[in-house]
Amino acid sequence: MDQEERTRRAAQARSKAEELAGKGVTGVAVTWVDTSGITRVKAVPLARLPHAAAWGIGASPVFDAFLLDDSIVQGRFAGGPVGDLRLHPDLDRLAPLTALPGWAWAPADRFDQGGRPHPLDARHLLRREVRRLAADGFTVRAAFEVEWAASVGEGDDFTPACAGPAYGMTRLTERADYLRDIMEAVTAAGVTVVQIHPEYAAGQYEISVDVDTPVGAADTAVLVRETIRAVSLNHGLRSSFSPKVLAGGVGNGGHVHVSLWRDDVNLMSGGQGPYGLTSEGEAFTAGVLSHLPALLAVGAPSVASYLRLVPSHWAGAFACWGLENREAALRFVTGAAGERHHAANLEVKCFDQAANPYLALAALLATAHDGLTTGATLPPPVDADPATLDGPAPLPSSLEEALPPFTADPVLARAFGEAVIDTIATVRRGEIALFAGATPEEIAARIRWRH
Known part of the structure; x- marks a missing residue:
């Protein structure tokens, strides 16, 4: 980040601050989400927003190694007491928090002291995957339930x-x-x-x-x-x-809806593939499907996730896809006749809200992009509860089972890099150890108010 960019950010922040002051705002909460899916915060007075926008707010990188109970694990790339980062609020998403009078909110981008993106910053990772798809002419639209x-x-x-x-x-x-x-x-x-x-x-x-x-x-x-x-x-x-x-x-659940677009055309509809998928839409979906076991360590990242991810509970516990099948991990949604060109999308049902949403989407896009690159195709869809069938493979039934496919996945390794893979795995192992021997009732009670 050069001086010109810092000057631009400060000027934008002054303009935004004047507008927020007229709405009675006096403080700004600047948030990021850690590896355990907990939203952390540093806040500044509104008058300090221009400085924060230009120069950031100090925060330790140790949060990358926090567990959900606020204990800290030590990994090769995160977890020690040394170092500092700068939290730069994204002023384009600055918004008043009307349920918290006097407060506004902005998500943070984390940079090092030299103005370079922090290698473990999930928002930066997601932007990078968006750029990779854009280089091939694709955009993605997404939403979380x-x-x-x-x-x-x-x-x-x-x-x-x-x-x-x-x-x-x-x-x-x-x-x-x-x-x-x-x-x-x-x-x-x-x-x-x-x-x-x-x-x-x-x-x-x-x-x-x-x-x-x-x-x-x-x-x-x-x-x-x-x-x-x-x-x-x-x-x-x-x-x-x-x-x-x-x-x-x-x-x-924390279901994610994604659709692939090119030149403002929805590639999940209007094609010759199953249920109207284009070849690109099919490859996009197939890429996600083929990496689902590895994706769980990011999208269902808690020990508690696997108390939810059980068959016949509409949680998506099987690695399969189907048209409007709420038991499949991937539910294909066409939308109503007449608006399918706009509404058709893929719903990922096996994810939950213990996930860092930036990491979850970055991982999804990385595997979807791999499907596009390799021209992946889909297996036959599943049109019944997969628990009643012989074919569909169950997804990992515990966080322990989800870790090996994650750490061995070459696509995620290339997309995230060694530091991110190691840190995620270290935090997941820390949570596994934290709840070793705990009953489902104890797990639910201890995690209940953390997310």
């Missing part, structure tokens, strides 16, 4: 905030003010809400937002979750985004 469970009271036990039936109008009626405030707060932050509804598990809801660029989609996932968390507290509730809130219940 956000599921959460709302609990009454301040204790660490979970008490569902609503009592109505799954997907029932009763649940909306019980918490109508709460859901309205979430919609309004998310919208005020500049995000388009597509839908909001009660989900299957006790106290569980889901919100869907409009598609964006991959980096924009990951930013939005962070912003939406933190907005929900704030609105929940304002209503005397606690919100959990954990993969497994209760050991015997249905967990929270």
Whole structure:
């Protein structure tokens, strides 16, 4: 980052600060997501925003080696007390947090002291994968679904905030003010809400937002979750985004929707392949499918993830794909007749919200790009619950099982580099050790309020 760029950022920040001051904002929360999927923050007074934009906010690189309980593991490339980074807020995503009066938010890009991108910065990794696809003429549109469970009271036990039936109008009626405030707060932050509804598990809801660029989609996932968390507290509730809130219940997914485009044409539709896929759309999907076991260490990165990722629970526990098959890890969505040219997309169902959304999308795009490069093709789709069939292979059933395919995957190794692969593996092994011997009930209770 040269002096000209620093000057440009400072000027942009002064303009933004004047606008935010008129809205009563006095502080800016600058966030990044660590390897364990926890959103961390440094905040500055609004008057300090121009300096932060130009020169960054100091933060230790040790957060790359944090576990979800805030203990620290030591890897070859992360975990020690030495070093410093600079957090530069992305002013293009700067938004007021209407659920937290006086506050605004911006995602951070992490740089070293010399102004170079931090090699372990997940936002930078995702941008790099976007650029690789763009060099071949492709763009990707993406969105995360956000599921959460709302609990009454301040204790660490979970008490569902609503009592109505799954997907029932009763649940909306019980918490109508709460859901309205979430919609309004998310919208005020500049995000388009597509839908909001009660989900299957006790106290569980889901919100869907409009598609964006991959980096924009990951930013939005962070912003939406933190907005929900704030609105929940304002209503005397606690919100959990954990993969497994209760050991015997249905967990929270973090489904990712992606579609491949070229020259504003959706390549997931209008082709001669299965269900209208173009050859490029098929190769994109096949690339993800062939790397699913390795992708789990990024997209289902917690010990608790595998309490959720079980057959016949609509979690996507099998390495297969199918048209509107909610038991397949990859659900192909065509959309309604008449809007398929816009709506057709791939839903990755096996991911959850313990994932760092930037890392998750970077890994997805890297494997999808490999499919495009090799001209990969899809196996036959699965049109039933794969648990009832002989063919589809189950995905890893534990974090221990997911690590070997991840560390051995050459595509992810090339995309991420040695430092990122080693750090992710070190953090995953740390979490495995942290929960060694714990029962599902103990795992769910200890992780419940961490995400």
